[in-house]
Amino acid sequence: MFRLRFAPSPTGYLHIGSARTFIFNWLFARHHGGTMILRIDDTDVDRNTQTSLDSIFDGLNWLDLGWDEFYRQSDRLDRHRRAAQVIFEKGLAYRDFTPAAADIEDKSHAAGPWLFNPGMRELSAAESDRRAAAGEPFVLRFRVPRESGRSVSFDDAVYGPQSKSTADIEDFALLRSNGMPTYHMASCADDADLAITHIIRGQDHVSNTFKHVLIFEALGAAAIRFAHLPLLIAPDGSKLSKRKHGPVVSVTAYRDGGFLPHTYVNFLCLLGWSPKDDREKMTRQELVDAFTLDGVNRSNAVVNFSDQDPFDPKAVWLNSEYLREMPIDALAAQLLPFARAASLDASPEQMLRVAPLIRERIKLLADVSTVADFFFVKELAPYDPAELIPQKGDAAMARAALLRASETLAAAEFTHHGLEEALRAAAGELHLKAGQMFQPIRVAVCGRKNAPPLFETLEVLGRETTLHRIRQALDKLP
């Protein structure tokens, strides 16, 4: 039985790359009928915040994939310390009494790599015990077996065989001087304890993995399979950061921008993975069925956003595809909060009638505010009266069309068929082309040239509003 985990640390918002890591873990677990575990890696007490914990849950809940088991590392600190103690007792770790402030200088910009602090590895057990007993603070470091000249290796499910000489691995910390476990210690102790079988995480962890293999060995843990994922990067090749690239790097920005959760999941799957058969738009079940680690790519993928377009065009396209196949009542329900957020006074009943008219004209749920606003406002925003003038026409033509429309619409049956018949006949009598007749009416009732088809629009708007707006338009005309 496979056991997967996603282990974010609550030190920031839920990043788009983390979301993809979660999704790939989830997909892999579901594909194999395994267990998905959510573990909050909150060992860095100074940097943890409730806000970021909330952001993680907000994001994950929105994705709507769920998980099977939940843990928090802060509840398991004693286990981590016990594991560190086991390693220490085996002689595979040692106390380093070097003050924290000192190493910063030594390590940065050094000619070669920093491997360990001088004099600490070879401290005798008696001396080490004496200083510890005297209350001198220390860091517990892993004693990387460098003397044997061996190397550490593992077989990555994505990148293939990986190996690193122990001569290039520093004596990393297991326990901080305040007694708190480090990420390496806590993560490995929990992975072993929770019987994780596969660790799927970002490629930025490959060099950590050598250290982790060492810890698992020291712990006598069962073998764990590793799979590293290519990173998600910005169009300029740099890594995605909120400071540099804005809110688009966080999952909630997509939610707030009006993406459907599944769009986001589907889109993220396409970054760094492919089913190899040209399919792109896939249902959740299709993704579960198709997902394999073999399909994971090795090179970093660009999330293609820009200042003009905060969202990747492919994600936007996918969203419009999913929007278009949604049942109207579901779509209307999703649209409602976005309309209200834009302070449009929309009732569920109205939205139900408007939704079919805008379904093929919106790409994001939030577009409702710019595409359907005129259905919900009492008074139209001011518009340029020149818009009322049809192609190859003049103000007089617009006036004639609107005047005639008023008369016609006062009597016409307000159904698609009735409206079309009446207005086309009116156009014929005025010797106007259909477009020349319809444009002034469209602008009069919508306040702009580009809008949903006229008859359906009038039908939803109703006779009263339609006539009122046409009267207003006539007043605007010179």
Place this chain on the structure above:
RNA sequence: GGCGCUAUCGUCUAACGGUUAGGACGGAGCCCUCUCAAGGCUUAAAUACGGGUUCGAUUCCCGUUAGCGCUACCA
């Protein structure tokens, strides 16, 4: 600096060593049409560079270049 990873259209990607290097998004054009969309059709656009290996390299090897990651008592 050290260690490691990566390199196919603008972007995401496909291609047992043999293809006119395929698909998608986005772009351009045409058609449809009451506007806008949607839809249909067409089109431009890529194997980073240099060496090998091979009858034959996008594919395998080496080098160069570029990008990225790691190099904490962060995760």
